[in-house]
Amino acid sequence: MFDKILIANRxxxxxRVIATCRRLGIATVAVYSDADRDARHVRLADEAIHIGPAAAAESYLRGEVILQAAQRSGAQAIHPGYGFLSENAGFAQACAQAGIVFIGPPVSAIQAMGDKSAAKALMQRAGVPLTPGYHGDNQDPAFLREQADAIGYPVLIKASAGGGGKGMRKVERSADFIEALAGCQREAQSAFGNPHVLVEKYVERPRHIEIQVFGDAHGNVVHLFERDCSVQRRHQKVLEEAPAPGMTAERRAAMGKAATDAARAVGYVGAGTVEFIAGPGGDFYFMEMNTRLQVEHPVTELVxxxxxxxxxxxxxxxQPLPKSQEQLALNGHAIEARLYAEDADRGFLPSTGTLRHLRLPSNDAHVRVDAGVEQGDAITPYYDPMIAKLIVWDVDRDAALRRMQAALADCEIAGVTTNVAFLSRLVRTGSFANARLDTALIEREQPALQPQAMDEAGWQLAALAAVLQSPAPAVDPLDPHSPWAASDGWRIGGPAWRQLELEHGGQRRRLRLRALGGAWEIELDGQRSTATCQAQGPHRRVCMDGRQLQLRVLRDGPRLHLFGHDGGRPFLLHDAIAEADHPPVEQGGLAAPMPGRVVALPVVPGSRVTRGQPLVVLEAMKMEHSLSAPADGVLRAYRVAEGELVAEGAALVEFEAD
Structure with a gap:
C-alpha cells in the first residue's frame, strides 16, 4: 500500500479520498487554486500545494503542474477523483513516465473509451448491444443532419470526448439540427477541448442504468450491480438509486455480463462504470464507459x-480485488440526491455566494453526507456548484424514500439559492414515489414540481420571525431596565402596530404586528391571528391559532430564512425608506444572472423577437445557458460582445417590449 498520495481534485x-486514506493510515497531499486556498479539502489534507489561478484551465487541468506537486511532496501515487484530469490519457501516461502511480485504469483503456465513436466500434466487436446511430469521423454539419434524418427523429447529439451532460442535445426535428449541433460543439470544445460529436437514435421513455465494474491487474473483473440514474435535467443526474427498481434477476445478469465483457475488451483495471440506455421493453444499449469513479458511487457502496x-x-x-463476484450481494436500498447551488425555478441557473448558514443531517447508519464545503465557504463561478451529496439507506425502497424526505427537510442552507426545495418536491412526485422512472420524469412532472404559493399562515410566521429576529436596541449597562431598551411596541394608550413588507417567490405582502402582553397579534389583508413564541435552544416554538410549529430562524441582513419540518423558506424584508432612496434599475434590459462568458449572440439587433426566444448564450460553470426574451418586442442593441467575460448583474441587451 502507499505511504502518501496526492489528490488531483477538489x-x-x-x-472523501482523504477520509479513506486517513482510515488506512495513508498521508494525503491536496492541491488548490487561488479560489480554493481555504477550501475544506485543503484544511483536511496533511499537506497542500498551490497550483495556480482560479480558472480550472490554469490550475486543476494543468497536468504538468500537478505532477510537479506530486514529485515535490514525495507522493507515490495520484488519485484524480472525477472530472478534471481523471479521464485524461496524456496525464496518466505522464504519471507512468514519472514513476508515479495513476490511480485509475491503464492508458490504453482510457484511450479506448475516451472517444465515444471508437468505443462504440470496440463494443460492437465485443458483442455489447449498441444504439443505432452515426459514430464516424465526418463532422460536416450537412452530412450529420443527413445522418440524423436517416436515423429518424428524435435524435441525440453527444460529445465524443466527454460526459456529464455537456455537449449533448436532444433534437426533435431536422429544422433544429444545425443550431443544436453548433451548441453541442461549442460546449464540447470548451469542456473537453474536442468538438467531435456523434449522433444516435433517441430511445423514447428511456431509463439510464449503469453498472459499476472493477478490475485488477491479475485478470479479475467483477460488477457491483446496477444504479438507476434516470432522473435527470439537461442530461445531468439529479437523483440516483441502487438497485434499479423493477430489475429482474435475468436482466441484471445480462447487463452485468455485458458490462464485464466491455471491461475485459479493453483490459480494464480499477473502478469504471458502463452506462446503458434501457427501453421499456427490457432492451438495453451501450451508451458509454466512464473510466473513473462516478459521483453516484456511494449508493453502490451502501448496498x-x-x-x-x-x-x-x-x-x-x-493487490487483487477484495471480493469475487460470488461474494458480492445486494442489501437494502440506497438513494442519492445532489445538493446544488442553483435556482431550479429559473432553469437551474447556478448560484454563487458565501454559505452564510449550512446545517446538514448528521451521518449515521441510515444517512450519509459527502460534502466539500462548510459554513463560511464560497460557491464560486469557477467550478461545479455542488454543495454536497445526500445519501440514505434502508431495508427497502419505500423506507429509503421516507429517509430521503426527512433528510432533505433537515437541510438548512442560506447564502446561495439551492435546489433543496425542488428535490423535496421531486422525491414526492407520483412518478418517483411509484418508481415510474425514465429520463423525461422531471419534464413530465412539471406541474407537481412548481413551487406552491405561500399560505396565509406562512406569511404570518415570517412576519413574526422578522420582528423577533430584529436587532435588539442598545441597552445602557447603568440602566438595564430602561423602557427605551424594550422592543415590544409599548405606547401610552396601547401597543403600536409595526408594519412589514415581505417578498417570497416573487410575491410581496404587507403585514402589521403588535405585542399583546406575552403574545403577538398579526394582521394580513384585514384578517388577524394571535401567536405566542417560546425559544427552545436554536429553535422557536410558535403557537398560532391553536397550531404549534417548531422553527429555526436565520436573519441575514434583509434576508430571512425559516427552516421547519417541511424544509426552508426564504423571504426578503423590504425597507421602504431605503428603496425610495435607491430606485430599481432601468427596465427594458436583460442582466446576466451569474458571472460567465458570452458565447453566442443569435439575434441581429433591430429584429423583432418573441417571448422565450434566446437572445444571449452564456457559459458558466462548464455549461451553456440560454437567456431568453422576457416578452414579445424588439432587440434594440447588444451591450456585450461574443467572448466577453461578464459579471453577475451586467446589462447584456437593450430590449423594448411591446
Whole structure:
C-alpha cells in the first residue's frame, strides 16, 4: 500500500479520498487554486500545494503542474477523483513516465473509451448491444443532419470526448439540427477541448442504468450491480438509486455480463462504470464507459457494503480485488440526491455566494453526507456548484424514500439559492414515489414540481420571525431596565402596530404586528391571528391559532430564512425608506444572472423577437445557458460582445417590449 498520495481534485471527492486514506493510515497531499486556498479539502489534507489561478484551465487541468506537486511532496501515487484530469490519457501516461502511480485504469483503456465513436466500434466487436446511430469521423454539419434524418427523429447529439451532460442535445426535428449541433460543439470544445460529436437514435421513455465494474491487474473483473440514474435535467443526474427498481434477476445478469465483457475488451483495471440506455421493453444499449469513479458511487457502496475508494487504492497498489463476484450481494436500498447551488425555478441557473448558514443531517447508519464545503465557504463561478451529496439507506425502497424526505427537510442552507426545495418536491412526485422512472420524469412532472404559493399562515410566521429576529436596541449597562431598551411596541394608550413588507417567490405582502402582553397579534389583508413564541435552544416554538410549529430562524441582513419540518423558506424584508432612496434599475434590459462568458449572440439587433426566444448564450460553470426574451418586442442593441467575460448583474441587451 502507499505511504502518501496526492489528490488531483477538489470538493467532496477530494474530502472523501482523504477520509479513506486517513482510515488506512495513508498521508494525503491536496492541491488548490487561488479560489480554493481555504477550501475544506485543503484544511483536511496533511499537506497542500498551490497550483495556480482560479480558472480550472490554469490550475486543476494543468497536468504538468500537478505532477510537479506530486514529485515535490514525495507522493507515490495520484488519485484524480472525477472530472478534471481523471479521464485524461496524456496525464496518466505522464504519471507512468514519472514513476508515479495513476490511480485509475491503464492508458490504453482510457484511450479506448475516451472517444465515444471508437468505443462504440470496440463494443460492437465485443458483442455489447449498441444504439443505432452515426459514430464516424465526418463532422460536416450537412452530412450529420443527413445522418440524423436517416436515423429518424428524435435524435441525440453527444460529445465524443466527454460526459456529464455537456455537449449533448436532444433534437426533435431536422429544422433544429444545425443550431443544436453548433451548441453541442461549442460546449464540447470548451469542456473537453474536442468538438467531435456523434449522433444516435433517441430511445423514447428511456431509463439510464449503469453498472459499476472493477478490475485488477491479475485478470479479475467483477460488477457491483446496477444504479438507476434516470432522473435527470439537461442530461445531468439529479437523483440516483441502487438497485434499479423493477430489475429482474435475468436482466441484471445480462447487463452485468455485458458490462464485464466491455471491461475485459479493453483490459480494464480499477473502478469504471458502463452506462446503458434501457427501453421499456427490457432492451438495453451501450451508451458509454466512464473510466473513473462516478459521483453516484456511494449508493453502490451502501448496498454492497464496500468502500470503492479503498478498492481503488488496493488495486492501484497491485493487490487483487477484495471480493469475487460470488461474494458480492445486494442489501437494502440506497438513494442519492445532489445538493446544488442553483435556482431550479429559473432553469437551474447556478448560484454563487458565501454559505452564510449550512446545517446538514448528521451521518449515521441510515444517512450519509459527502460534502466539500462548510459554513463560511464560497460557491464560486469557477467550478461545479455542488454543495454536497445526500445519501440514505434502508431495508427497502419505500423506507429509503421516507429517509430521503426527512433528510432533505433537515437541510438548512442560506447564502446561495439551492435546489433543496425542488428535490423535496421531486422525491414526492407520483412518478418517483411509484418508481415510474425514465429520463423525461422531471419534464413530465412539471406541474407537481412548481413551487406552491405561500399560505396565509406562512406569511404570518415570517412576519413574526422578522420582528423577533430584529436587532435588539442598545441597552445602557447603568440602566438595564430602561423602557427605551424594550422592543415590544409599548405606547401610552396601547401597543403600536409595526408594519412589514415581505417578498417570497416573487410575491410581496404587507403585514402589521403588535405585542399583546406575552403574545403577538398579526394582521394580513384585514384578517388577524394571535401567536405566542417560546425559544427552545436554536429553535422557536410558535403557537398560532391553536397550531404549534417548531422553527429555526436565520436573519441575514434583509434576508430571512425559516427552516421547519417541511424544509426552508426564504423571504426578503423590504425597507421602504431605503428603496425610495435607491430606485430599481432601468427596465427594458436583460442582466446576466451569474458571472460567465458570452458565447453566442443569435439575434441581429433591430429584429423583432418573441417571448422565450434566446437572445444571449452564456457559459458558466462548464455549461451553456440560454437567456431568453422576457416578452414579445424588439432587440434594440447588444451591450456585450461574443467572448466577453461578464459579471453577475451586467446589462447584456437593450430590449423594448411591446
Amino acid at each position: 470538493g467532496e471527492i477530494a474530502c 454492497t457494503g464496500t468502500d470503492l475508494v479503498e478498492w481503488q487504492l488496493r488495486v492501484a497498489a497491485g
